[in-house]
Amino acid sequence: MKVATFNVNSIRSRLELVLQWMQRESPDVLCFQETKVQDADFPAAPFEEIGYHIVFRGQKAYAGVAIASREEPQEVVFGFDDGGEPDEARLIRAVIGGIPVVNTYVPQGRSPDSPHFQYKLEWLARLRALFERHYSPQDPLLWMGDFNVAPEPIDVHDPKRLKDHVDFHPEARAALERVREWGFVDVFRLHHPQEAEQYTFWDYRVRNALERKIGWRVDHIWATEPLARQCTGAWIDVEARRAERPSDHTFLVAEFAVD
DNA sequence: ATGGTTGCGCTGCAA
Numbered sequence: 001m002k003v004a005t006f007n008v009n010s011i012r013s014r015l016e017l018v019l020q021w022m023q024r025e026s027p028d029v030l031c032f033q034e035t036k037v038q039d040a041d042f043p044a045a046p047f048e049e050i051g052y053h054i055v056f057r058g059q060k061a062y063a064g065v066a067i068a069s070r071e072e073p074q075e076v077v078f079g080f081d082d083g084g085e086p087d088e089a090r091l092i093r094a095v096i097g098g099i100p101v102v103n104t105y106v107p108q109g110r111s112p113d114s115p116h117f118q119y120k121l122e123w124l125a126r127l128r129a130l131f132e133r134h135y136s137p138q139d140p141l142l143w144m145g146d147f148n149v150a151p152e153p154i155d156v157h158d159p160k161r162l163k164d165h166v167d168f169h170p171e172a173r174a175a176l177e178r179v180r181e182w183g184f185v186d187v188f189r190l191h192h193p194q195e196a197e198q199y200t201f202w203d204y205r206v207r208n209a210l211e212r213k214i215g216w217r218v219d220h221i222w223a224t225e226p227l228a229r230q231c232t233g234a235w236i237d238v239e240a241r242r243a244e245r246p247s248d249h250t251f252l253v254a255e256f257a258v259d
Numbered sequence: 260a261t262g263g264t265t266g267c268g269c270t271g272c273a274a
Contacts, residue, residue, distance in 0.1 A: 009265075009266070009274085010265090010266055010267080012266095013265090013266065013267095034266095034274085036266065036267065037267095060267080060268085061266080061267045061268070061272085061273080062266095062267085062272085062273060062274090063273095108273080108274060110273080110274085148274095203263080203264080203274085204263080204264040204265055204274090205260095205262070205263035205264050205265085205274095206260080206262090206263070206264090207260095207262095207263075207264095245265095247265095248264085248265075248274080
């Protein structure tokens with residue numbers, strides 16, 4: 001099973017890039033974030049035409065998530081079910097080919113002194129509680145998406161300078177670590193331990209960021225142990241960031257030896 | 260690089 005995640009930064013602006021990538025790479029599951037479109041305007045037909053099911057939940061202008069899959073997704077649920085703000089445009093879960101998949105667009109947080117940053121920290125705590133409620137670390141489970149956190153110093157281009165950035169803040173890293181402790185393995189790091197300058201996001205505002213290696217590894221594919229043991233490889237498709245009208249993120253891919 | 264770019268949807272906001 002081949003799975004991938006991509007923050008598209010508008011599914012409508014990135015439609016051709018995405019469809020071409022899918023036809024070339026033929027993933028079984030592809031999770032999207034920042035689709036930036038309300039459900040009534042989501043371009044579902046093009047995905048169906050190339051042989052994929054697509055489920056999505058979005059809103060006007062910001063956020064929005066979707067999952068494309070070869071097999072029909074089962075048990076599709078949007079948002080949190082803990083009685084708080086469901087935040088449906090940031091969280092989709094489903095069971096695909098018998099494996100539960102959770103796709104998240106974790107809130108960015110804007111700045112460390114902002115209420116939005118507190119919301120981000122709470123959001124990650126709520127997500128751990130959701131994993132505790134619905135899943136077991138002893139069973140196969142995939143968590144993938146834009147986590148908006150670079151876990152370790154090796155995952156950013158300048159860890160000293162970026163320590164107060166919301167995507168590399170000690171509190172954000174600790175909040176993500178709390179979720180990881182529940183029972184996840186970062187399958188990219190599993191296959192590329194200590195490999196530096198492996199990024200999935202480069203800010204549009206930084207000129208020649210890709211060439212200058214000014215990036216962040218904030219998109220992730222994490223699996224529970226029994227599934228991680230079956231992971232045969234993981235990689236970042238840097239070429240897709242060199243496309244004509246690229247997203248500011250790129251595709252992260254992983255393969256598993258399961259049917 | 261306390262600058263810069265992109266997308267949405269119409270004016271400035273989010274990232």
